[in-house]
Amino acid sequence: MTTSVTTDVVVVGFGAAGTTAAITARQLGADVIAVDRANGGGATAISGGIIYAGAGTAIQKEAGVHDTAEQMLDYLRLEVGDAVSPQTLQRFVDTSPEMIDWLSRHGVPFNAGLCPYKTSFPNNRYYLYHSGSENAGAFRAHTPPVQRGHRAYGKGTSGKKIYAPLADSARKLGVDFRPHTTVTELMQDATGRVVGVRAMTMGEAPRRIQLRYARLAAISSKPGVYYPPLRAVMERRLAKLADRYARPIEIIARRGVIICAGGFIANTEWRKRYAPEFNGGLPLGTSGDDGSGIALAQSAGAVTDRMDNVSVWKFITPPSAFISSIVVDDKGSRVIDETRYGAALGQAMVKDHGSNGWILADAALMAEARRQLLTQTLWFQRAQSAALMIAGAKRGKTLADVARAAGIDPDGLQATVAAHNDAIDAGEPDPVGKPDEFRRRIDRAPFTLMDISVRPNPLLPTPMLTLGGVRVCEDTGAVVDADGTPIPGLYSAGRTAIGIASRSYVSGLSIADCVFAGRRAGVAAAGQRPD
Incomplete structure (x- = not known):
């Protein structure tokens, strides 16, 4: 019935x-x-509990961040493109401060802790950060980089x-x-x-069945999202309960x-x-x-x-030191300005580089990254970064050695690093547009290549x-x-x-x-x- x-x-x-x-x-x-x-x-x-908002939100003002509707619109025009009309994007920007106020009135907690470094997701000390490509060269050429990632206040992914x-x-x-x-x-x-x-x-099922259904659904959602076999088991159990107890x-x-x-x-x-x-x-x-x-x-x-x-994410931070690395493909060529947001990196790898990518860092960068593991990361970021720096890494005394160990073209990698370093030495723009403040010479052996290719990997997953x-x-x-x-x-x-x-x-x-x-x-x- x-x-x-x-x-x-x-x-x-x-x-x-x-x-x-x-x-x-x-x-x-x-x-x-x-x-x-x-x-x-x-x-x-x-x-992660992030709201992208700007144009002078109450949280930005409390943190001392100056932002205007014009600046936010200039940035989002480049990201959003023609997904929506200019009028709709303007409304989104103009109502952005009020949106944060509305969420706050309905109990969503925010915090003005301003993250002082570039990262994909801040630790529990910081709740306002650059959550996109605001710092990247192609964007800051049009508008100043402004922190607009409003992380809901709470520990971990919030x-x-x-x-x-x-x-x-x-x-x-x-x-x-x-x-x-x-x-x-x-x-x-x-x-x-x-x-x-x-x-x-399932609303008419016995109470104990509803509670069991709720528990299974919770497990399927998380941690099931990170372990598909577990989710599959939970979904089969949910289907059996629904077959028996669900009513039209x-x-x-x-x-x-x-x-x-x-x-x-x-x-x-x-x-x-x-x-x-x-x-x-x-x-x-x-x-x-x-x-x-x-x-x-x-x-x-x-x-x-x-x-x-499809948005496919490959974040190279934290540690923030890796912003100064270079990301290369199997030919040893640069993939993108490394200050770009992780989805831009993932998209470039999939669309233009056969889903291949490696982070190249020298000894100085690796030492700094190891120090930052304890200060910039949440537990899951620390685990993934450690896996990347250990299990996903190849090392060599020379660029040619590390390239061969990783299966990358040695000549291509050496030419790419030379172009990168020569531009720094000559005071010329970075070959792929990385801002000067994030550029460092790559010249201290040993060298490390860390595999961030887009492929199934339980230790280093690529969310999409x-x-x-x-x-x-x-x-x-x-x-x-x-x-x-x-x-x-x-x-x-x-x-x-x-x-x-x-x-x-x-x-x-x-x-x-x-x-x-x-x-x-x-x-x-x-x-x-x-x-």
Whole structure:
């Protein structure tokens, strides 16, 4: 027997985008039911907890960081490109300070501890840092480097410090959150308007079964994200419980359905179809990031875009000393300005260098990096850096020796290092545009090459996530069809939809887009009534 309930707005997926959309719609007076196939939180809850924000946020001002909307816009134009319209990007920038204020009012904690060095993720002393390519030569030529990575205040990867307060705020406002509920179908009326969802829910299962389901879902999410075999076991157990205890439910939406169900990084078949080059990384997300939200929208006439765009991360810091190294491919050629964000490095390696890359450091840099292991890293960063510097390293008394040990062209490597050092000696620009303050001669033996190639490696994983999704109207978040016409009653936000982060990713830009787009969709859906 199918249970049927009615509400104003249904939110599918309860991570950063879903909680934000639900809160916004509820504050505008709409009754809201939010569902999630797992415990809620999505990829946000297992993330580093970074919000990319600027233009003079309260946290930046407290830290003494000067930033303007013009500076932030100049930087993001280069990163975002044509993923969204100039008008949408302007709105994102202009509302950035207020977004941090909004998150703070809903309990998300921030801290003005300013990181004094360049890193991929700061330790527990610092919470405001350069989280993108702001320091890189190609970007600082257009706008001064400004710290805009707002890390939620909390130890370690602090994504839960974003999700938990938002979820709590949503519940206190009266959002009816129903976890362990998997949407299987959109409901449409005779005119094509989306009027609700059909789902399978564990909500009627015995309490002990619900608790067991929640525990398994938590393990599948994390640590399962880092160990796929464990996740596979948990998912099989969850499927068995669902087969026995899940019951059908229809949720009628008087005003609209908002899909915030993540991307498709967990869908191996789709990754092979849309982005076959990206096969050596570690899927970063939950099992719910399987494209099911995208497929739901497509069933109502939605069209997708940028499905071949995958962000693949190869960070060379911490230790920050490695910013002054050079990264080379199997021919010994430079890959990129090493001050670029890790996703830019990963993209360059996959697209232009056969997924190959090595960090080259001399004895002085290696000594400094070893000293920084204890002062700049969290435990997982320390473990990965140590693995890179020991298990992933080849050493040699000469450049030719270390090149041969690593399987790199010796002549190419020697020529690259000579060009690098000669430019420094002559006071000329770096061959790939690295800013002067991060350049050092590479000349003290022994030399070390550390393998950062994009390939399956449990000791040195390469996280990756999808950036493509369904097209939406940028004023409302309404999902559109092939003609660009909004599909009545259907909205989307987060990585299910095209947004600010759909072209180029830097830390915090995805969650910031989830909040920006989630609030937009919440406003539109709450105000939308059937004719």
